[in-house]
Amino acid sequence: MMKTKAVRLYGKADLRLEEFELPEIKDNEILAKVVCDSLCMSSFKASNQGADHKRVPQNVDQHPVIIGHEFAGELLEVGSKWAGQFKEGDKFSIQPALNYKEGPVGILSAPGYSYHHIGGDATYVVIPNEVMELGCLLPYKGEGFYPASLSEPLSCVIGAMHANYHTVPGSYVHNMEIVDGGKMALLAGVGPMGLAAINYVLHRKDRKPSLLVVTDIDQDRLDRAATLYTPDFAVSQGIELKYINTSKMKDPEKELKEISGNEGYNDVFVFAPVAPVIKQADAILGFDGCLNFFAGPSNPNFEASLNFYNVHYAYTHVVGTSGGNTDDMKEALDVMSKGLDPAGLVTHIGGMNAVIDATLSLPNIPGGKKLIYNHVEMPLTAISDFKKIGENNAVYCLLAEVCERNNGLWSVEAEELLLANAKALNY
Template structure:
């Protein structure tokens, strides 16, 4: 089959690779749609590599090439002999995380048993940790990782994954012990989302349409096309190319500063600015990845304010009775009911794997680019 293979930093090649093999509990999918994600770009640029050996060493792409693509949907073309609840022709979206249920382990690890399957002791992730991703013609996935798309268009079904990530991250914040909360004595009255990319816009919609937060939500970015979406979905845009973010926060919060900051841009300059943005003991959600170019010493003045840092990764969580990922089911509902709209963010569509290298090398840097999706007929 054909696949887009990352053979080295910024070297993405479309070539023939061996077809995936099918385990008894897996289904073979013909890939129908793949979201091109900012995390993919970080990996492509060499700013992140989550494929580690037994000693924790990052395995270079030149040593072990990777096939990216972790937001995807597909059509079942073959089922393993143990699969009895999916059949050829079914259209599904996927949780790319491999956990105890995926591996048919009778005794779940402590993380899977407590609803934290993304931290499974035996975890692997398609398109992220070295397992084959979906920028290919076919991919084999454990049946429990597949949810029927329920008539949802395949391109939108692929984008359930990043909505699931926002849902999982937001639930991590709500479960954390923090000074400022949505329903306690010290109510969150203002929020700053750093970055109006897809994640930032999904967070904004989640806050407005799911949590029904009616306070001030600032969203910072320097791209007006993105900030137009901020306005559309009920946020207050701050164009950092035109206005100093610290001054904007001071003015728009009447000097109170930020109660809850969501770092969704992966730009390390935020850590230099953060001491002048947040209140003491504010909540900070670390969602973005990348953060190249800053020394860790920038944390000093942030730590002095005692913020509650919350880290969250991925969309996996607990399991429904059928062993399928509960977070993905809830995210699918949010997308299908348009409580979180994903279609307005899609600015670029690709019709073949051969177009994908251009997406990474050129389109990501275009001013009119927000989200790209590969759609394979």
């Protein structure tokens, strides 16, 4: 049997780091090593809601589940059923939204929420048969592991773009997708998922807006986004990109609409569950515009006003998306193989020992994605702090040098350095 160390959920805000034995794999299962997992706000919600969460089993207090669903690793042992399709040593990512009607909690079953032996915050896991049956075990052939871990959040914004729709006047045909050559706005758009959306829009080849406006009220985050995804690069891709601090505008709705040429925006994405932001999004929509409410609220009674006159007469559309499907994850892995580096999402690195505190405190930790290396012991550390800590620690000093060469970002080189020297961190 294989021992694993994992963070398991027992109930509301009850996470425990434990070591236990995994069962021997069946012929239709796969044993895997998890290298890294990126922490997600969805895990924060599940950890705080416990059995009240739709994906968490009712008996979680007696049969705890492993949390984490944005993970990547390496296959160690492949059951005979899958030996012709997968092999030992393959790198992988997993689509957690299985939509499997016979799972532990029904159709919403998902690794990271519903399973006893698979989740992202574990050193080793048993991948159940349904993951392979549903095509949700996805090979990753790129360098390193963290891009595969981040393919899940990237797939969420890919799915959001695909979910928007527009109509043909006089017909009942819905054209799925953003408007090619249209005007797009990302509101509260420089958090982790907003950055992923910017990155994807700028690297997309099949369709893209002519104008992309990204708003927020945090100037530091806007400035960082502008250095990662520059207006000059956007121009090279045929896109006019503007970063706007709406807290400095007297009348944000009026001024944002003026930037669009007073036509309004074809596609508006809301990345924060804040009622005034939703109202602002509604106000800047153009005719036949689509508002995508991406940021799922924790409050089941969350409400915001919407102009229903425009729903009727201006063909306003409203959709809500949160996750991508398997095809979206495949697209994420493909676009990364063609040059998209998701490292701009990551601002903190940590080890398995940091998972519990980081997950339960996630909304209060500034920055972007928190990337966990499961076989490492390391406090959750901002990449920007590596240099200071490196004054007294050789490993952090080396990590700081590598990240500085990469515009302050994480990289495959930094990942390899950390994994090779983890035992010498001496924090």
